Amino acid sequence: MLSNGKVPSTEGRDPAYFSYYAMLQHQQNMLQDSVRTSTYRSAILLNGPACFHDKLILDVGAGSGILSYFAVQAGAQKVYAVEASQMAEKMRKLVNAANTAESDGTIKNAFLKDKIEVIQAKIEEPDLPIPQVDTIISEPIGVLLIHERMLESYLYARDTFLKPGGTLFPSTGSISLAPFTDAALWSETMSKARFWEQNSFYGVDLSALYGDAKDEMFGMPVVGSFDPRTLIAPANSGGYVVDFYRVTLDELQDMTIPFIWQASYTGIIHGIAGWFDLHFSPPSPVINGSTITMSTSPAAERTHWQQVRFLLKEPLAVNAGQTIQGWMRCVVNEMRSYTIEVEILIGNGQLSDPLNVSPSIFNLDFNRRRGKWRLHEQTYNYNYYPQTDNIFRPEYNCLYEPEQPLDVSVVVDNNYVDENQFILQS
Numbered sequence: 001m002l003s004n005g006k007v008p009s010t011e012g013r014d015p016a017y018f019s020y021y022a023m024l025q026h027q028q029n030m031l032q033d034s035v036r037t038s039t040y041r042s043a044i045l046l047n048g049p050a051c052f053h054d055k056l057i058l059d060v061g062a063g064s065g066i067l068s069y070f071a072v073q074a075g076a077q078k079v080y081a082v083e084a085s086q087m088a089e090k091m092r093k094l095v096n097a098a099n100t101a102e103s104d105g106t107i108k109n110a111f112l113k114d115k116i117e118v119i120q121a122k123i124e125e126p127d128l129p130i131p132q133v134d135t136i137i138s139e140p141i142g143v144l145l146i147h148e149r150m151l152e153s154y155l156y157a158r159d160t161f162l163k164p165g166g167t168l169f170p171s172t173g174s175i176s177l178a179p180f181t182d183a184a185l186w187s188e189t190m191s192k193a194r195f196w197e198q199n200s201f202y203g204v205d206l207s208a209l210y211g212d213a214k215d216e217m218f219g220m221p222v223v224g225s226f227d228p229r230t231l232i233a234p235a236n237s238g239g240y241v242v243d244f245y246r247v248t249l250d251e252l253q254d255m256t257i258p259f260i261w262q263a264s265y266t267g268i269i270h271g272i273a274g275w276f277d278l279h280f281s282p283p284s285p286v287i288n289g290s291t292i293t294m295s296t297s298p299a300a301e302r303t304h305w306q307q308v309r310f311l312l313k314e315p316l317a318v319n320a321g322q323t324i325q326g327w328m329r330c331v332v333n334e335m336r337s338y339t340i341e342v343e344i345l346i347g348n349g350q351l352s353d354p355l356n357v358s359p360s361i362f363n364l365d366f367n368r369r370r371g372k373w374r375l376h377e378q379t380y381n382y383n384y385y386p387q388t389d390n391i392f393r394p395e396y397n398c399l400y401e402p403e404q405p406l407d408v409s410v411v412v413d414n415n416y417v418d419e420n421q422f423i424l425q426s
Contacts, residue, residue, distance in 0.1 A: 007253050008334035010149055014122075017148070017336055018085035027064040027087060033304040035294060036139070041070050043169055043280035043292040044137065048074030050289045051167040051282050055134035058082065060123050060157045061150055065091040065116070067137045072115045079116045080130045082157075088120035123157050135167040142337075143223055143308050145173045145242065145276035146252070147375050149336050155249050171281040174239030176297065177259050179232045179269045179324055179344070180309060181397060185222065185381060186270045189311055193217045214313060219373050221340075222309040224381040228298040230397050232269055233261035233324060239277060253332050256354045260325045262406065263318045265399035271311040271371075272328070272342060273298070308378075310342060316369050318346055320402035329354040330375075337376035344369050 010017075020026055031037055044052060044067070053075035059068045062081035068091075071079050081091060098112035107113070121128055136157055140150035158168060196213035199205045240257045275296045282289030296305045318324060326344035333339045343352050346367040357370070394401055 008332055010334070010336045013334070013336045014084075021063060022085035022087045024087075024090065029304055030139070031064060031066060035301050035303045036305075037066065039278070039280075039292060039294040040067055040137075040139065040169075043290075044070040044074050046290040046292065047167075047169075047280070047282055051135050051169070052076050056080075056131060058130060058133040058136045058157060058161055060136060060138035060154055061140060062091060062118075063087055063139070065094060065118075067139065068116050069094075069109075069112065071135075071137060072112055076115065080119060080133065081116055082119045082121060082123050082128070082130070084120065084122045086120075088118050092118045123153050123160075130161055132163045133161050133166065134163055135169065136162055137169045141170075141173065141276070141278065141305070143221070143305060143378065144274045144338075144375065145175050146330060147337050149332060149338075151242075151244075151252055152249055154244065155247065155252070158244070159249075165283055165285065167282050168244050169280045170278045171244055172279045173242045173244070174277045174279070175242070175257060175274060176235035176239040176276065177257065177272055177274050177328060178235040179261060179263075179318075180226070180230045180271060180273045181232055181267045181399060182226070182230050182270050182309075183268070183398060184383075185309070186311060186315060189217050189222075190214075218311050218313045218371070220377050220379040221373050221375055222311065222381050223306055223378045224309075224384070225302050225306045226273065226298055226309065226381075226384050227386075227397070229392060229394070230399075231273065231298075232265055232267050232318060232399065233263050236260065245283070255330050257328045257330070258325075259327065260323065263320050263322050263324060264406065265394055265401060266320045267318065267397075267399040269312070269316040269318055269324070269344070271309050271315075272344065273307055273309045274328075275307040276305075308375075309381075310340065310371060310373050312344075312369050312371055314369060316344065316346065316367070320400070321406050322346055323348055325351065327351060327354050333374065333376075335374070335376045337374065340373045340375055342369075342371045342373075 052071055054077045057071045057076045057079040059071065059079055059081045062068055062083040064087065065081055068079045068081040083091060094109060095112055095116045095118055097108040098110055099114065101107050119128060119130070138154050140154040142148035142150065162168070193210065193214040196206045197210045199207050236259055275298065277293060277295045280292040296303050296307065298307050324344065324346055326342060329341045330338045341354070343354070343357070345351055349367065
């Protein structure tokens with residue numbers, strides 16, 4: 001939220017945002033993500049009889065139109081494909097080709113004939129020629145589920161155009177967080193900051209900027225796949241659930257994700273890793289529906305979203321069996337993204353209030369760390385390539401197994417907040 005209490009607008013970022021998605025190469029990148037594309041197709045076709053056949057469908061942020069085409073394959077009566085970028089014009093070429101015979105009499109994509117209406121607009125624009133629909137489909141997801149803030153448009157469409165009891169695909173998303181160790185990544189990031197520590201760079205003392213450089217380098221979320229064996233503890237079971245049928249626009253503006261883990265190894269926490277799962281479930285009264293799930297976990301097949309890691313400026317030591325608790329607060333910003341703050345604490349001490357953090361609490365606490373990142377200021381790391389033919393031992397990642405099996409009963413339910421519920425910020 002801004003200091004005046006208003007939600008930051010994304011208008012200033014819209015031209016660059018929509019120009020990006022107007023390019024075929026970026027649409028191709030998403031289409032060639034076989035996990036993403038095949039999951040959406042399976043969810044739509046397997047639920048065709050219940051949610052698509054002879055139904056009115058709205059595709060929000062249609063892009064290349066691939067979800068609209070799947071909806072027609074599933075028997076949709078008509079699809080309203082809304083796309084704000086110039087990609088709408090390219091979509092029209094495919095749709096129009098289905099209504100026009102070639103010189104030899106053939107029709108490309110004949111199954112699309114008279115089935116799709118392309119609307120070039122933002123879904124929030126007034127007086128769009130869209131009736132109440134039975135099902136809304138969309139791919140409004142960014143890094144960590146929430147980056148790019150397209151979920152707000154998805155929920156606007158739900159509140160404006162979806163019939164009571166209608167279907168949302170996807171229906172829920174869940175954010176997973178876990179502590180990781182990666183000395184090489186941390187050292188590489190630190191080396192970038194240390195450039196500004198020099199006191200004689202061609203005769204110029206740069207060291208006054210060293211603190212700023214460290215804040216900047218460690219404030220950049222690292223996007224890229226990583227070895228799941230670098231996780232010091234497993235993520236909370238089920239993750240932090242965002243139910244698209246029920247969550248409100250206000251709740252998306254400022255949310256706090258609590259976490260509590262038990263360390264599986266003795267090692268060094270260099271930061272927190274995050275990813276998400278998507279779930280496609282028809283509304284509960286629907287019978288003969290199928291639930292489809294897609295994961296972007298580091299242990300799952302790779303997607304174009306990959307995962308994101310938030311590096312701590314000062315790593316944190318942990319012993320196997322110890323409890324690790326904390327929170328991640330995500331607040332919308334003006335860059336079509338979120339500003340993220342984290343507190344992490346070893347043991348069962350008192351966590352700070354994420355709405356009113358006192359620096360004095362953690363400055364003298366050697367078991368506590370805090371960090372701040374802007375999710376849109378991403379850097380990338382593509383150094384990990386899965387290998388299945390080698391023998392792996394945890395100590396290769398500087399993780400050390402306990403001599404005795406851990407008693408998982410020492411980790412109790414997180415009393416701070418139910419991990420599957422939103423904290424409402426006002």
